[in-house]
Amino acid sequence: MSAPTSSIPTFDHDEIIQSHPVATLLIDKGGVVLFVNAAAEQLCNTGRGAMVGRVVDELIGMDRGYRQRMNDPATPALFAHRAEITLGGRRSAFVDMQLVPYGRSGHRILTLVPSQSDADLMGGAIGRSGRAAGAAASMLAHEIKNPLAGIKGAAQLLARKADASGERFTTLICAEVDRITTLIDQMEHFSRGQPIACGPINLYQPIHQAMETARARQFPGIGFVEDFDPSLPMVHGNHDALVQIFLNLITNGCEALGGRDDGILRIATAYRHGLSIDQDDGRGRIALPIEVSVSDNGPGVPADIRGDLFDPFVTTKREGRGLGLALVAKLARDMGGTAQHVRDGDWTRFRVHLPAATARKERAQ
Structure with a gap:
């Protein structure tokens, strides 16, 4: 008797992450940005080429406590509700921020979900x-x-x-x-x-x-x-x-x-x-x-x-x-x-x- 064939389709996971509406960044154990999706580009009003390779707190201003934990490889996870961040040097926004581990190399995934009052930042709304x-x-x-x-x-x-x-x-x-x-x-x-x-x-x-x-x-x-x-x-x-x-x-x-x-x-x-x-x-x-x-x-x-x-x-x-x-x-x-x-x-x-x-x-x- 042969094993049943799965009917679940395969997906392009890179495309899924790229199209996901939540701003998502992949950072290494030192806080250097390795990847950003389109939603993160829109939120930060900065192109991918200008984000990848930079330390995350150079792009996203945040409270000193969050910044220290973000750059500390001993802090694999971080959850913050309605945290105030700064984008583009001056523009403030409140977001739900999550930092979770990814893989075994110390990499972490950072997601930023704007609060309702700041949701118009997504997509460059004015x-x-x-x-x-x-x-x-x-x-x-x-x-x-x-x-x-x-x-x-x-x-x-x-x-x-x-x-x-x-x-x-x-x-x-x-x-x-x-x-x-x-x-x-x-x-x-x-x-x-x-x-x-x-x-x-x-x-x-x-x-x-x-x-x-x-x-x-x-x-x-x-x-x-x-x-x-x-x-x-x-x-x-x-x-x-x-x-x-x-x-x-x-x-x-x-x-x-x-x-x-x-x-x-x-x-x-x-x-x-x-x-x-x-x-x-x-x-x-x-x-x-x-x-x-x-x-x-x-x-x-x-x-x-x-x-x-x-x-x-x-x-x-x-x-x-x-x-x-x-x-x-x-x-x-x-x-x-x-x-x-x-x-x-x-x-x-x-x-x-x-x-x-x-x-x-x-x-x-």
Whole structure:
């Protein structure tokens, strides 16, 4: 008589851990991070490459007692309810923290579960910040629309006398005025919670429009580098919102380089497997495989505001209003994506992760 064959399917355990909604880190006996899953990247607002190899308390600030026990190989397990931790240098959160042993080499698994009030940290949600940015934009909408109409009218008059090269710029001015006007109309609805109309978008159209607009400002001494993946699928998004996101990030990067003659602004796209978020809207976890990164080799963001970068009115610019990055985060969120900031060696990187249109279609079927 032969033994019964098991009907239990096999699973890819690495993929399960990577997709698990709980922030999970694997650390060695000295507290050095060996592995993080996507939820941990989202919670810490830091990419895997900037987390692995670092001591855990350099990434996650915590009470001295917890820190000592975390770095003590004689403490294999730790359980803490509603422990206060610090993320990104300044942002505080309360989590249920568990540390359990893994294997025989002294490795341990650390899990961090945000309390209900801090759950919006998962997935890069901006909650309060996004609402404040939307309200500010609504208040400014009327004052902005009037001069925009005048700018467009002047550009149309100039176009009648311009040669071919000049007509290119007047056409760009008119297109930008129309786009900004449409964006303002949308922003007036943000405070009332109305969603952005999204559909399949060729990602490179808004990227190139944003790059052309930024180049027209003639930032001296800056070299633009493109590192594009030509095989990316269509993204699920909104053209005007994407232009605004990329234009804000590119302009910020150029301004951060501050007239240096060796400045580099790099725009890259990539397909990332395994990254997903749960936005607590009943749809479950949504894959975000499309990544656009805007990087510069400037001095970077001051450490004391890195944790608040996506909050409104936070800025290092003397004449800045601090709404640009708050708007970037809100627009990304409203399209189902996320925006992140990391300091990677000599580079400041802003990453936007978005859902693919094909994945959204397959999910709906």
